[in-house]
Amino acid sequence: MKFLKLSLAASVALGAFSTASFAQPLEDAIKGIDVSGYLRYRFNSDYYDNGNNNSNSDNTHRWKAVADFKAPVADNVAFNFGVLYNNEFNNVQGTGGLGSGLGSGKDGSFGVSTFNAVITPDSTATTVIIGKQRLATPVTNAGDDDRGTGILALNSDLEGFTxxxxxxDSWSIDDVHKGYTSGGxxxxxxxxxxxxxxxxxxxxxxxxxxGAQLWGFYIQDAVDALGFGELSWNNATFDVALQYALAKLDNSDSSILGALHPTSFVTGANFVGVPTNRANIAEANDLFVLNLGANFAQEYNVPLDVKLxxxxxxxxxxxxxxxDDGTAFKYAGAIWWQNNATAISTSALLNRGVAGFGSEQEISVFYGAIGYSMVDSRLRIGLDYVWGNNETKWKGYRNSEDIDFQEITPRISWKHNKNLTISGYYAYLMTDGPNPVSGNEDQDRARARVEVKYSF
Structure with missing residues (x-):
């Protein structure tokens, strides 16, 4: 195949000619195109008390609209195009009654979320996606708008295997927006x-x-090696999953993690030899999850589900x-791994809840959840409970920091019809012990959320 370099004038002329030649009525142009997506509204009310007579509350309205257009396959090639509106990241609460992300005025952005070609040859069970696409992996979350521009190939020629x-060459994760961009x-x-x-x-x-899955990742100047593995089993009632992730991060001076994580904030007379020119993150990281679940609806006609x-x-x-909120890990609870109170985070890109360079961290978290469905399974009520401990030994610090915490989260959801679901929860988090990030002994945090989601 030969590629011809065209002058700007020739390109414009060719484009005009092509447009005129293939012009057609709008009804014919969109025939066969599949459209899917959702409209979502979230109201969050967050409360924070650091135990030193310092409390704060923050209410935000968050709107999101996603529409994906899939053209019909022609000669084994289809094209996808997606648009997105989201004010999820532009939610900074100001002072004196002023702030952004409150649901009024100019909030969020609108733009292209996906733009790719999908190639499906007849001779093999292979799919190749080329272009801007969502990153749906165990360490990213396509639902949180994590995207990458490049190529992804999937093959299922061997029965049972994919x-x-x-x-x-470039990618965007919502955690980057949360922590380090100024414009939402x-x-x-x-x-x-x-x-x-x-x-x-x-x-x-x-x-x-x-089931089993094994993933490996490498990111230049950020992640030297990252692996995720899972073994699972389930039948009509019970399910078991073992999950393990291991990461060796590049926290050298030239790493992009050094730009995302500022120099170490650990200072004072109790600290000696704390580095100030490395990313504030440990090099060796891992996480292990054991999850046991049961759903008694199908076999026993009891609309009860539990997990431990x-x-x-x-x-x-x-x-x-x-x-940190889009992994495949099967947690219970809603906020214990997403704030500084527990000093726990699974995200390498967020400067919160992670031990500093040269430090040691040991966590142990137990969780349980129960749910009961009624009204033809349209209404579900549930309760999550989490108890955990995080012991952190900072490099150069004379003592360990030991945090105990509990989270209690009641939930409710109503499936109005196959498209519309209304849900909500109230998560209450209590911590006990000196926090290595804030220095406070005890903290209380709470989040009330109401969500309305219409899918199409």
């Missing part, structure tokens, strides 16, 4: 290459479904993902 390989959802991208390989296996037997789990780590830190 293999994936991806290379992206301004489309900031990381321009260091991201590579991934994966193998996924699943088989149905007389004893239930057995344990979370811990064995390396120096827990930063094993690129998005």
């Amino acid at each position: 293999f994936a390989a991806g290379a992206f 959802n301004d489309g900031t991208s990381v321009t260091k290459p991201l590579y991934t390989l994966a193998g996924i296996y699943g088989v149905d037997t007389d004893y239930g479904h057995f 789990g344990w979370v811990t780590n064995f390396q120096d830190g827990t930063a094993v993902t690129l998005n």
Whole structure:
């Protein structure tokens, strides 16, 4: 195949000619195009009390609209195009009654979320996606608008197996917006290459479904190696999952993590030899999750579901993902891993809840959740409970910091119809012990959320 370089004038002329030649009525042009997406509204009311007579509350209105257009396949090629409106990241509360992200005025942004070609050859069970696409991996969250521009190939020629390989020269994670951009959802991208390989296996037997997956990631000047693995089993009632992630992060002076994490904030007479020119993050990180679940609706006609789990780590830190609220880890609770109160975070990109360079962190978290459905399974009420401990030993610090915490989260959801769901929860988090980030002994945090989501 030969590629011709055209002058600007020739390109414009060719474009005009093509447009005139293939012009057609709008009804014919959109025939066969599939449209999917959702409209979502969230109201968050957050409360914070650091135990030193310093409390604060913050209410935000968050609007999101997603529409994805998929053109019909022609000669084994289809094109996808998506648009997005989101004020999720532009939610900074100001002073004196002023702030952004409050649902009025200019909030959020509107733009192209996906733009790619999908190639599906007839001779093989292979799909190749080229262009701007959502990053749906165990360490990212496509639902949180994590995206990459590059190529992803999926192959399922071997029965029961799916293999994936991806290379992206730029990518965007919502955690980057949360922590380090000044304009809210301004489309900031990381321009260091991201590579991934994966193998996924699943088989149905007389004893239930057995599954396994293994992912590997490399990001230049950020992640030297990151792996995620899962073993799972489930039948009509019970399910079990073992999950483990291991990350070796590049926290050198030239790493992009050094730009995202400011120099160490650990100072004072109790600290000696704390580095000030490295990313504030441990190099060796891992996380282990054991999850046990049961749903008694199908076999026993009892609309009750339960799950129990344990979370811990064995390396120096827990930063094993690129998005702390979008991993495949099967947690219960809503906020215990998403704030500084517990000093726990799984995101390598957020400067919160992670131990500093040269420090050691050990967590142990137990959780349980129960839910009951009624009114033809349209109404569900549930309760999550989490108890955890985080012991952090800062490099150069004379003593360890030991935080105990509990989270209690009642939930409710109503499925009005197949498109519209209304849901909400109230998460209450209590911590006890000196916090290595804020220095406060005890903290209370709470979040009330109401969500209305219409899918189409």
